[in-house]
Amino acid sequence: MINILYFASLKEATKLDSEQLDAAGKTVSELKAMIMERHAITLDGAMTAVNEEFTDEGTVLNERDTVAFIPPVSGG
Amino acid sequence: MINILYFASLKEATKLDSEQLDAAGKTVSELKAMIMERHAITLDGAMTAVNEEFTDEGTVLNERDTVAFIPPVSGG
Amino acid sequence: MERYSRQVLFPPVGESGQNKISMKHVLIIGAGALGSALSEMLVRAGIKALTIVDRDYVEYSNLQRQQLYTEQDAENRMPKAEAARRRLEMVNSDVQIKAIVTDATSEVMGPLVINADLILDATDNFETRMVINDLSQKHRTPWIYGACVGSTGMCLTILPGKTPCLNCLMKSIPIQGLTCDTGGIISPAVQMAAAHQMAEAIKILVEDYEAVREGLVFFDLWNNDYQQFKTGKMKKDGCLSCGSNPQYPFLERDNVTKTAVLCGRDTVQVRPPRHMRLNFDTLARQLIQGGYQVDGNAFLLSVQGEGKRIVLFQDGRALIHETKDIHEAKSIYHRILG
Amino acid sequence: MERYSRQVLFPPVGESGQNKISMKHVLIIGAGALGSALSEMLVRAGIKALTIVDRDYVEYSNLQRQQLYTEQDAENRMPKAEAARRRLEMVNSDVQIKAIVTDATSEVMGPLVINADLILDATDNFETRMVINDLSQKHRTPWIYGACVGSTGMCLTILPGKTPCLNCLMKSIPIQGLTCDTGGIISPAVQMAAAHQMAEAIKILVEDYEAVREGLVFFDLWNNDYQQFKTGKMKKDGCLSCGSNPQYPFLERDNVTKTAVLCGRDTVQVRPPRHMRLNFDTLARQLIQGGYQVDGNAFLLSVQGEGKRIVLFQDGRALIHETKDIHEAKSIYHRILG
Numbered sequence: 001m002i003n004i005l006y007f008a009s010l011k012e013a014t015k016l017d018s019e020q021l022d023a024a025g026k027t028v029s030e031l032k033a034m035i036m037e038r039h040a041i042t043l044d045g046a047m048t049a050v051n052e053e054f055t056d057e058g059t060v061l062n063e064r065d066t067v068a069f070i071p072p073v074s075g076g
Numbered sequence: 077m078i079n080i081l082y083f084a085s086l087k088e089a090t091k092l093d094s095e096q097l098d099a100a101g102k103t104v105s106e107l108k109a110m111i112m113e114r115h116a117i118t119l120d121g122a123m124t125a126v127n128e129e130f131t132d133e134g135t136v137l138n139e140r141d142t143v144a145f146i147p148p149v150s151g152g
Numbered sequence: 153m154e155r156y157s158r159q160v161l162f163p164p165v166g167e168s169g170q171n172k173i174s175m176k177h178v179l180i181i182g183a184g185a186l187g188s189a190l191s192e193m194l195v196r197a198g199i200k201a202l203t204i205v206d207r208d209y210v211e212y213s214n215l216q217r218q219q220l221y222t223e224q225d226a227e228n229r230m231p232k233a234e235a236a237r238r239r240l241e242m243v244n245s246d247v248q249i250k251a252i253v254t255d256a257t258s259e260v261m262g263p264l265v266i267n268a269d270l271i272l273d274a275t276d277n278f279e280t281r282m283v284i285n286d287l288s289q290k291h292r293t294p295w296i297y298g299a300c301v302g303s304t305g306m307c308l309t310i311l312p313g314k315t316p317c318l319n320c321l322m323k324s325i326p327i328q329g330l331t332c333d334t335g336g337i338i339s340p341a342v343q344m345a346a347a348h349q350m351a352e353a354i355k356i357l358v359e360d361y362e363a364v365r366e367g368l369v370f371f372d373l374w375n376n377d378y379q380q381f382k383t384g385k386m387k388k389d390g391c392l393s394c395g396s397n398p399q400y401p402f403l404e405r406d407n408v409t410k411t412a413v414l415c416g417r418d419t420v421q422v423r424p425p426r427h428m429r430l431n432f433d434t435l436a437r438q439l440i441q442g443g444y445q446v447d448g449n450a451f452l453l454s455v456q457g458e459g460k461r462i463v464l465f466q467d468g469r470a471l472i473h474e475t476k477d478i479h480e481a482k483s484i485y486h487r488i489l490g
Numbered sequence: 491m492e493r494y495s496r497q498v499l500f501p502p503v504g505e506s507g508q509n510k511i512s513m514k515h516v517l518i519i520g521a522g523a524l525g526s527a528l529s530e531m532l533v534r535a536g537i538k539a540l541t542i543v544d545r546d547y548v549e550y551s552n553l554q555r556q557q558l559y560t561e562q563d564a565e566n567r568m569p570k571a572e573a574a575r576r577r578l579e580m581v582n583s584d585v586q587i588k589a590i591v592t593d594a595t596s597e598v599m600g601p602l603v604i605n606a607d608l609i610l611d612a613t614d615n616f617e618t619r620m621v622i623n624d625l626s627q628k629h630r631t632p633w634i635y636g637a638c639v640g641s642t643g644m645c646l647t648i649l650p651g652k653t654p655c656l657n658c659l660m661k662s663i664p665i666q667g668l669t670c671d672t673g674g675i676i677s678p679a680v681q682m683a684a685a686h687q688m689a690e691a692i693k694i695l696v697e698d699y700e701a702v703r704e705g706l707v708f709f710d711l712w713n714n715d716y717q718q719f720k721t722g723k724m725k726k727d728g729c730l731s732c733g734s735n736p737q738y739p740f741l742e743r744d745n746v747t748k749t750a751v752l753c754g755r756d757t758v759q760v761r762p763p764r765h766m767r768l769n770f771d772t773l774a775r776q777l778i779q780g781g782y783q784v785d786g787n788a789f790l791l792s793v794q795g796e797g798k799r800i801v802l803f804q805d806g807r808a809l810i811h812e813t814k815d816i817h818e819a820k821s822i823y824h825r826i827l828g
Contacts, residue, residue: 007642007708007710007715007717008640008642008668008708008710009640009668009673011713012163017713042769042772045664047659047660047706047719049717049719052717052718052719052720053719053720053721053722053723054659054705054706054719054720054721054723054724055723055724056723056724068717068719070708070717070719071668072616072637072644072660072664073637073638073639073642073643073644073708074614074615074616074637074639074664074668074669074828075523075614075637075638075639075668075669075670075673075675075828076520076522076523076524076525076611076612076613076614076636076637076638076683083304083370083372083377083379084302084304084330084370084372085302085330085335087375088501093375118431118434121326123321123322123368123381125379125381128379128380128381128382129381129382129383129384129385130321130367130368130381130382130383130385130386131385131386132385132386144379144381146370146379146381147330148278148299148306148322148326149299149300149301149304149305149306149370150276150277150278150299150301150326150330150331150490151185151276151299151300151301151330151331151332151335151337151490152182152184152185152186152187152273152274152275152276152298152299152300152345154550154551155550155551155553155554156551156554157551157781158551158554158555158670158671158674158675159554159555159674159675159676159677160674161670161671161672161673161674161675161779161780161781162640162641162673162674162675162676163640163674163779164641164712165674165676189681192557193677193678193681196553196554196555196557196677197554197676197677198554212492212493213492213493213494213495213496215493215534215581215582216493216494216496216497216534216535216536217496217497217534219530219534219557222580222581223580223581223582223583224580242560242561242562243553243560243561244553244561245561302500302501303500303502303689332496332499333496333499334499335499335500336496336497336498336499336500336501336503337496337497337499337500338497338500338503338535338688338689338692339497339531339534339535339688340531340684340685340686340688340689340692341685341689343527343531343681343682343684343685343688344681344682344685344686344689346678346681347678347679347681347682347685347711348678348682348711350676350677350678350681351641351676351678351679351682351711351712354676354678355712363712363713363714365714373685373686373689374502374689374693374701375701376701376703376704376718378716378718380714380716441499441501442499443495443499
């Protein structure tokens, strides 16, 4: 299982702090597609970290990885 | 082994961020005595957390516990 | 309400939250670094009334981190609480601001707590915090502990009847911590501690108790540390401040620092509530690092700095020379010993 | 130096650090919430010179979180950079403060970056940040990204030649994030973001690069989240801003938002640098939550708010009605789209 963390507005959009999904072996980009369909939300532009490290869309996920989605903050 | 974390002035006093000590089965109070002798520092008044939870001096430590020492902050 | 529109837009506040905020009275103890940061945020947020208590006046060495004060305030040696009130009036004239220039003893704070919905700690010593803690428990008024030194700080919210209190956590008054006068301080540590306190304050003012942080936060901005520690296990039914048979020990006259002007000697004696056993080695090192001249023997430390000479005895007693002002003497004492 | 004594006492600053601070020139882009918090801390810390650029004037809805400004400033619609300068002069008359009231384009910022030791981001949009990022790389000047909305915020330090740049991390300009005008904001989120930026700024000013935080911090004070993410893997040799063959794409005229006053119509057209495909559903929901009246069809959204009507097309183009002021039009555009 992959542990997924949602931050800021994504917490509200999914109504979840976190969830576990069966996505080992998938790429980050495949996981994003899966989540966007599951929750009918957009992750376009969301920053993605695997195990507390930002990573590209092509990264392949391993069992027990933690994936965090964070919307970039723009205000100031 | 017990994982020990030092914060703030205790980092400077011990010149360490963290270290591992063989202290499973000991109480917090025994571990404190051990560290005070080892580094010739005082932990009197330091707050003690085991696995991110504050605890009393009598708590017995288990293998792989993480113990954090934090000096109370007084300024304002 | 246009003025508060961006705060109302934040869903956990909303219009109903803003209405609640606009009816609340907050008591801040201390108008130093945390006190000025907190009082400015509260006044800008549109509370109904603010009471701020402080015994000190503005000095040049405060300007590096105490955001309400100007060079003119330091030049005029304005009492901090009053200088704060004048600036805050210009920021939001709708808020009723009361400045009280005095030492925050339990006698002074007791009647103020009765009218307050929330107490914010902006003091620089644990003795006063323990009094705030007892008053909070006695009157069932929440308070928020905050502190900073160097690049570090802490924040803890205390909800009477729900969370452990500061006496559960600390058991006795901690001694000999670093203070801003011995360990120094950078302004972001102030703002980070104040940000945590203010976020908790808004949660309490809008009555969103679910959102209140459980446990204590510690941060160190220079070392990039940030830790949260749960406190639940520390709540004790036998606690004399918040247990089932409370005694409010820090409201007792015997448990406060005592001062006496020594006749004809231009000296104030300061006596801590309890016998302590000061570690002269550690203390001397900290004071020397803090720019004080330190001299002494096994029985006393003689400390020279800021135009004053202080003699410290091992049991925590001190003589503050070149002053007859007991408030000034207590300030100096707490600056040195925390 | 007495004035900075508490900062000098903090060992990582010390006297040598204070001497370095006193010789540094800092450029702040933006004088809103982060800009006023940051400029006040820098001026109090005793830098040599501060340049602050902002195109807006003070409004009542700013007072809830923008700490330098008073009711009088809002009443007088004072330009923020100038209102900031006047207050900061009273705080520390030794610092050379320059206020520039204009839109922070690459033409404006380019010459300013040459004289700066450090750039602090206090803008409210990623378009300007990408320009800052390119200028930072071109002139090898560090910059610190900071942002806040709601109870959340971020901070990231960019050291040219060492860390990944914002273009490595974001690849393109993110669109349709929440802004303070759609998601609201509480003041502690401002202070928390500013505290992180300022701590990083002091590290850079005293040249303690070892202490600089690696990676990006994200916090959410209402939900008690705090996370640090490493960024090292994102550094790309092919990055057009910081790679081995840099092009500085955001300094090109083609890559900036274009504005045109539509003759005789009291309307400004705003065109983003690239075709976007706006998600009207999400955007409409955010804007309605932000108190705007929203109407439209599959091709355009008509948005009414703050006395202005804005028509947004799906490719990101907008018509801002009831104004001929291109700066105001760009402000409104960025407030809505981030």
